[in-house]
Amino acid sequence: MSEDKKGYLASGNQKKVTTHRLLEMKQQGEKISMLTAYDYSMASVIDQAGVDVILVGDSASNVMVGNTTTLPMTVDQMIYHGKSVMNAVKRAMVVVDMPFGSYQGNPYEAVTNAVKMMKETQADCLKLEGGKEVLESIRAILNAGIPVMGHLGLMPQSINKYGTYAVRAKEEEEAGKLMEDARLLQEVGCCAVVLEKIPAALAAKVSSELNIPMIGIGAGPYVDGQVLVMHDMLGLNKGFSPRFLRRYANLFDEVTSAVQQYITDVKSSEFPSVEESY
């Protein structure tokens, strides 16, 4: 990160967020804020607002493209979104999702795709879904010097295996596997783990037993940070209302009324005015 990419936040908290900083935040009990972004403009806003981590999630498949799952995303599409976000971000740590099929095959393929994604996006970290099953891929990526964030609990890339987006790890056996997977991810060297849609008590246990940060989405308050999909928390998506989602704005209605006012002004020749003309 060049010097001119630092030091522009009004809040005074200017320092680039790194994997080391995430660990420090956990040790100091400071919660980590994380949001998704997929494009330059939105990434610029949320970086300047001071979010700690920006996730270029493969949820781009749902919110940007309109697919029903994350599975169709490709390495090149994730690179396109990753580059767009990196062009804007100066302070936040940028994590890019490795898409379905790019790391599950074997460690060689995984590291080849990971290196390509890092070279072409210049992101700070990659995120992969899964524990023991993909551990060798994660190890190979880490051995190449690339930081990795894990993702356990509900893993949207495996939706066809689960058949439902219901809460995961409610039963003892699955909860035990999740705890074991989290330990493996820590041991292999992951910098943090996303815990998606699991009981709050289990998320609390994992967070307290492990040293690396656990970042929750639908995992209750007793974790080291929270992540939400930007479009959902801004209220751009009316049809998606899981219990864990808090809407901080109602942009669907605000954008609708702005667009309707624009249409009215164009049709009535209210826009443009003399002052808005050359």
Ligand code: KIV
């Ligand atoms: O793709 C994504 O946006 C994610 C979050 C839901 C954590 O993985």
